[in-house]
Amino acid sequence: xxxxxxxxxxxxxxxxxxxxxxxxxxxxxxxxxxxxxxxxxxxxxxxxxxxxxxxxxxxxxxxxxxxxxxxxxxxxxxxxxxxxxxxxxxxxxxxxxxxxxxxxxxxxxxxxxxxxxxxxxxxxxxxxxxxxxxxxxxxxxxxxxxxxxxxxxxxxxxxxxxxxxxxx
Numbered sequence: 312x313x314x315x316x317x318x319x320x321x322x323x324x325x326x327x328x329x330x331x332x333x334x335x336x337x338x339x340x341x342x343x344x345x346x347x348x349x350x351x352x353x354x355x356x357x358x359x360x361x362x363x364x365x366x367x368x369x370x371x372x373x374x375x376x377x378x379x380x381x382x383x384x385x386x387x388x389x390x391x392x393x394x395x396x397x398x399x400x401x402x403x404x405x406x407x408x409x410x411x412x413x414x415x416x417x418x419x420x421x422x423x424x425x426x427x428x429x430x431x432x433x434x435x436x437x438x439x440x441x442x443x444x445x446x447x448x449x450x451x452x453x454x455x456x457x458x459x460x461x462x463x464x465x466x467x468x469x470x471x472x473x474x475x476x477x478x479x
Contacts, residue, residue, distance in 0.1 A: 363457045363458075364457065364458050365455040365456065365457060365458075366455070366456055366457070366458055366461040367453050367454070367455050368453060368454060368455075368456055368461050368464050368466070369451060369452075369453060369466040370400065370452045370453050370454035370466055370467070371399035371400050371401050371451070371452045371466060371467045371468070372399065372449065372450065372451045372452075372466060372467075372468040372469075373391070373395055373399055373401075373448075373449070373450040373451075373469055373471065374449050374468065374469065374470045374471065375412070375447050375448075375449070375470055375471050375472070376391075376395075376432045376447065376448045376449075376450055376471050376475055377432060377445060377446070377447055377448075377471065377474075377475055378432050378433075378434060378442050378443065378444050378445065378446045378447075378448060379430065379431050379432050379433060379444060379475070380431070380433045380434075380444055381433060381434035381435065381438075381439035381442070381443070381444070382433065382434075382435050382436075382439060383436065383437070383439045383440065385435035385436050385439075386435070386436055387420060387421075387435055387436030387437065387438065388420050388421050388422065388423045388435045388436065388438075389407060389409060389420050389421070389422055389423070389432070389433065389434060389435065389438060389450070390422075390423050390424070390425040390431055390432070390433035390435060391422050391423070391424065391425055391431070391432055391450065392424075392425050392426065392427060392428065392429050392430050392431050392432070392475065393424040393425065393426065393427035394427045394428055395430075395469070395471075395475070395477070396422060396424055397427075398467070398469050398477065399452075399467040399468065399469055400467050401422055401450075401452055402422070403422065403423060403424050404421050404422065404423065405421060405422050405452050406419065406420075406421055406452065406453075407419070407420060407421060407422050407450055407451060407452050408450075408451045408452070408453070409438075409448050409449065409450050409451070410448065410449045410451075411441060411442045411446050411447075411448055412446070412447040412448065412449065413442065413443075413445075413446040413447060414441075414442070414446070416441040416442065418438050418441050420436075420438050422450075422452075423435075430474050430475035430476065431475075432448065432450075432475060
């Protein structure tokens, strides 16, 4: 049981890692015991360290990608031209969230690289039923970063135009 902005305390020896040492001291996890809240004695602090709280934040986004094809009989995934994936730092088989701007459908799948420079955006498997060639997609991936890093985080975003060429 945690609350936003507070770390989670884990039984172990005290860590010297600066990010862990700077984490707020509020909640404690002990093996085979319930969570405890409130002030923690210095003795208990000496026996514990804090885990880093992670924030899920936008990592990369491909905006206005035009669907070029689909294959219902494929196992699943979304094929994305490899050069587009590289521009936003998206990895093969990374989990992605897609929004179809034509029909409002949102779906989650994973990215697979298509031929670089082809501009291909291909819906595969069941997701092929959620859009048709010509529909525009917003393709997003997320990262889990610690709260301190999240404050200065900048996602990598591109916008596509005709033939899925990068406009900005």
